[in-house]
Amino acid sequence: xxxxxxxxxxxxxxxxxxxxxxxxxxxxxxxxxxxxxxxxxxxxxxxxxxxxxxxxxxxxxxxxxxxxxxxxxxxxxxxxxxxxxxxxxxxxxxxxxxxxxxxxxxxxxxxxxxxxxxxxxxxxxxxxxxxxxxxxxxxxxxxxxxxxxxxxxxxxxxxxxxxxxxxxxxxxxxxxxxxxxxxxxxxxxxxxxxxxxxxxxxxxxxxxxxxxxxxxxxxxxxxxxxxxxxxxxxxxxxxxxxxxxxxxxxxxxxxxxxxxxxxxxxxxxxxxxxxxxxxxxxxxxxxxxxxxxxxxxxxxxxxxxxxxxxxxxxxxxxxxxxxxxxxxxxxxxxxxxxxxxxxxxxxxxxxxxxxxxxxxxxxxxxxxxxxxxxxxxxxxxxxxxxxxxxxxxxxxxxxxxxxx
Amino acid sequence: xxxxxxxxxxxxxxxxxxxxxxxxxxxxxxxxxxxxxxxxxxxxxxxxxxxxxxxxxxxxxxxxxxxxxxxxxxxxxxxxxxxxxxxxxxxxxxxxxxxxxxxxxxxxxxxxxxxxxxxxxxxxxxxxxxxxxxxxxxxxxxxxxxxxxxxxxxxxxxxxxxxxxxxxxxxxxxxxxx
Numbered sequence: 001x002x003x004x005x006x007x008x009x010x011x012x013x014x015x016x017x018x019x020x021x022x023x024x025x026x027x028x029x030x031x032x033x034x035x036x037x038x039x040x041x042x043x044x045x046x047x048x049x050x051x052x053x054x055x056x057x058x059x060x061x062x063x064x065x066x067x068x069x070x071x072x073x074x075x076x077x078x079x080x081x082x083x084x085x086x087x088x089x090x091x092x093x094x095x096x097x098x099x100x101x102x103x104x105x106x107x108x109x110x111x112x113x114x115x116x117x118x119x120x121x122x123x124x125x126x127x128x129x130x131x132x133x134x135x136x137x138x139x140x141x142x143x144x145x146x147x148x149x150x151x152x153x154x155x156x157x158x159x160x161x162x163x164x165x166x167x168x169x170x171x172x173x174x175x176x177x178x179x180x181x182x183x184x185x186x187x188x189x190x191x192x193x194x195x196x197x198x199x200x201x202x203x204x205x206x207x208x209x210x211x212x213x214x215x216x217x218x219x220x221x222x223x224x225x226x227x228x229x230x231x232x233x234x235x236x237x238x239x240x241x242x243x244x245x246x247x248x249x250x251x252x253x254x255x256x257x258x259x260x261x262x263x264x265x266x267x268x269x270x271x272x273x274x275x276x277x278x279x280x281x282x283x284x285x286x287x288x289x290x291x292x293x294x295x296x297x298x299x300x301x302x303x304x305x306x307x308x309x310x311x312x313x314x315x316x317x318x319x320x321x322x323x324x325x326x327x328x329x330x331x332x333x334x335x336x337x338x339x340x341x342x343x344x345x346x347x348x349x350x351x352x353x354x355x356x357x358x359x360x361x362x363x364x365x366x367x368x369x370x371x372x373x374x375x376x377x378x379x380x381x382x383x384x385x386x387x388x389x390x391x392x393x394x395x396x397x398x399x400x401x402x403x404x
Numbered sequence: 405x406x407x408x409x410x411x412x413x414x415x416x417x418x419x420x421x422x423x424x425x426x427x428x429x430x431x432x433x434x435x436x437x438x439x440x441x442x443x444x445x446x447x448x449x450x451x452x453x454x455x456x457x458x459x460x461x462x463x464x465x466x467x468x469x470x471x472x473x474x475x476x477x478x479x480x481x482x483x484x485x486x487x488x489x490x491x492x493x494x495x496x497x498x499x500x501x502x503x504x505x506x507x508x509x510x511x512x513x514x515x516x517x518x519x520x521x522x523x524x525x526x527x528x529x530x531x532x533x534x535x536x537x538x539x540x541x542x543x544x545x546x547x548x549x550x551x552x553x554x555x556x557x558x559x560x561x562x563x564x565x566x567x568x569x570x571x572x573x574x575x576x577x578x579x580x581x582x
Contacts (some may be wrong), residue, residue: 161484193486321429331438336445336483343442343554351552373429379433386549391432 035061036070043077048084051077059101068109072118075102079121087128099125099155106158119159126155130168137171142179146172166197173202177209187208193225200230204239216247234263241273250284253277268305268312275301275318298322310363315375317364325358325380344382354384365394372401410492437475437534439554439566440547444476444506447530448485450574454528454567456540462488463504463510465529467495467520474558498523506530517542539581548579557581 035058042051055074064070078098086092101127102118109115133148149168156163173188189206203226210219220243226236237260244253257274262271278298282291299322305315326348334346358381364374375398382391407437442463458475462485466473469483478505480490495501498519507529509517521531521542539546544563545556558578 208434325430328432328435331435334438334442334455336442336479338442340443340446343439343446344577347439347553376429379431383432384435385552386554387552388549 003314033064036064036067039073039077043073043080048077048081052081066108067103068114071105072107072114073099075099075118075121076103079125082125085264090141095125095128096151099158102160121341122155122158126152126159128156130165133168133171137175141180142175145175146179146184149175164195166192166195167199169195170197170199170202170205174205177205177212180212182209182213200226200233200236202226203229203236207239207243211243211246216243219243232263232350234260235264238270241270245273250277250280254281255352266308268308268315270304271301271308272312272318274317275305275315279318279322290317295322295326306312311367313364313367316360316367317371319359319376320364323360324384326376327353327357327384351385354381357381358385369397370401372398375401433471434475435456436554437470437472439477440472441475442531443547443554443556444508445479445483447506447532447574450571451530451563452569454572456484457505457528458488460488461491463491463493463506465493465501465504465507466510467497467498467501467507467516468510470508470510470512472508472510503527504529506532508532509534509538511535514538524566530563530566530568544570545578549577555579 021198030204035054039051039054039058042048042054055077058067058070059074060063062216075098078094078101078288081094082092088095091361099122101121105118106115106122109118129148129152133145133152136142136148137146149172153165153172156165168193169188173185173192176182176184177187185337186206186209189209191204192202193206203222207219207222209228210216210222220240223236223240223243227233227240230236237256240256241253241260244256254274256276257270257277260270261267261274275298278301282294282298285291285294299319302315302319302322305312306319309315330346330350330353335344338346361374361377361381363380368374375394379394379398381389382394384386427500445458448462463516464476466476473492476490476492480492483490493502493504497513498516501507501520501523505522507520509531511521511534512519514533517531517533517535517538518541524531530545532545532547533543534547536548539557539559539562542562544559544566546559547554547556549555556578557580558570558575559581560570560575561582
């Protein structure tokens with residue numbers, strides 16, 4: 001006896017459920033696709049809030065979460081949010097969301113349907129990161145500058161994977177140095193050198209990093225490397241000058257200064273520094289003829305400064321003090337047993353030197369009448385010239401200043 | 405690159421030179437005192453004190469405050485008059501003044517000169533001053549400045565009043581006052 005299979009109620013229920021699920025999936029998928037369209041039309045109608053709402057639903061729904069179109073729209077919509085609402089803000093979450101969405105789009109778009117369009121938007125965002133990095137750097141907000149430059153470099157990779165902007169690497173290194181993140185600074189500055197970044201400041205900043213880490217050996221090594229690459233660069237030379245000044249290597253400092261001056265003969269500050277080097281050398285030698293030699297060199301350097309800028313306050317003051325000191329030292333170093341005739345000759349000699357000092361101190365006074373050192377100097381020179389009245393006049397001015 | 409140039413500028417202006425006008429002003433008082441101390445030392449060679457003053461210490465008194473004291477104290481550490489060591493005595497006013505080889509009366513105590521001289525009447529003290537007209541009023545030696553130069557007036561009569569003989573060589577170097 002054969003039995004005809006009966007219609008199974010379980011089978012019938014499963015069929016209904018499958019059809020229902022299928023129907024649900026179809027309608028749901030259409031609904032998610034509709035969200036993408038809604039986002040697009042909202043954007044066209046300038047309804048950014050609704051566009052954001054719709055695209056967020058679309059990109060988080062499983063049916064459309066791998067649809068490059070959805071991610072492209074998301075990137076585009078958030079780019080618009082950034083442009084319209086956050087472009088002047090210090091920080092823009094919308095821009096970051098846009099970049100993340102576009103990055104996702106590029107990664108899931110093997111047919112390149114939206115990748116090229118996405119890259120155009122990324123390129124735009126990238127330029128804004130770069131600009132903001134530079135702005136923050138100029139405003140000395142170093143951490144923000146670093147973040148922006150890092151985003152810039154990461155975004156560039158999305159549309160041009162082989163390109164590296166070495167200037168951004170240098171700026172990150174510089175900003176890291178300024179914010180005392182020496183590890184980061186070293187990594188980026190060294191990388192900039194490896195990538196042949198063309199700016200002498202790179203060597204200067206890297207040497208500063210080494211100097212701040214008390215690594216003098218590498219500091220000067222980098223500067224020498226920089227000088228090889230830029231033999232006539234004034235800033236590298238200046239950096240070497242700073243290095244030798246800070247490390248107290250006077251002979252090397254003198255030689256670098258001379259070279260710097262040969263490149264910039266009108267640079268009064270370099271001449272001033274050279275004069276100070278000679279003064280330092282003058283103090284360090286015991287032999288009087290050597291002292292005199294360095295004094296002459298210091299005097300010449302100050303005179304060169306004054307020939308370029310007669311109103312250079314410090315040069316006037318320093319030259320006055322140089323002469324003043326010379327006379328006082330001559331007197332102080334004389335023996336108590338010096339006979340009266342020799343003493344008379346010594347006084348004659350010193351009077352001439354005090355008189356050499358006087359016009360420079362007078363000039364310094366004219367340039368800065370309220371300067372206590374100048375007033376003390378003038379009072380002292382006149383006192384040494386036994387011009388009591390004038391000495392007292394400047395002393396009174398000094399006393400009046402001290403009372404304030 | 406404006407910001408980097410700015411950094412270099414800052415470094416040049418401040419880091420290298422620190423603040424301007426920091427070079428130290430020499431001590432004019434010390435130099436002036438040194439010249440006077442050399443003069444005083446020379447006077448010991450050109451003035452003849454009685455034999456009793458050639459023994460023991462050579463005493464220089466200073467009446468009133470003066471930067472010269474410090475210089476004389478330095479001289480006392482380094483120099484001698486023959487075998488006599490220098491002793492520097494400081495007197496605040498004329499009442500305190502006692503017997504010494506030289507008495508230097510500072511400008512601030514010029515008005516006390518007469519009182520000091522009276523106090524030292526019976527001694528052999530060389531009275532040295534630094535005030536206008538003091539050589540005529542009682543001091544043997546008075547520091548003056550002529551054409552920016554430190555010189556001294558000599559009044560032999562006043563020196564003689566204290567039994568001191570002045571070498572003619574000193575007279576040729578001095579501005580003589582009667």
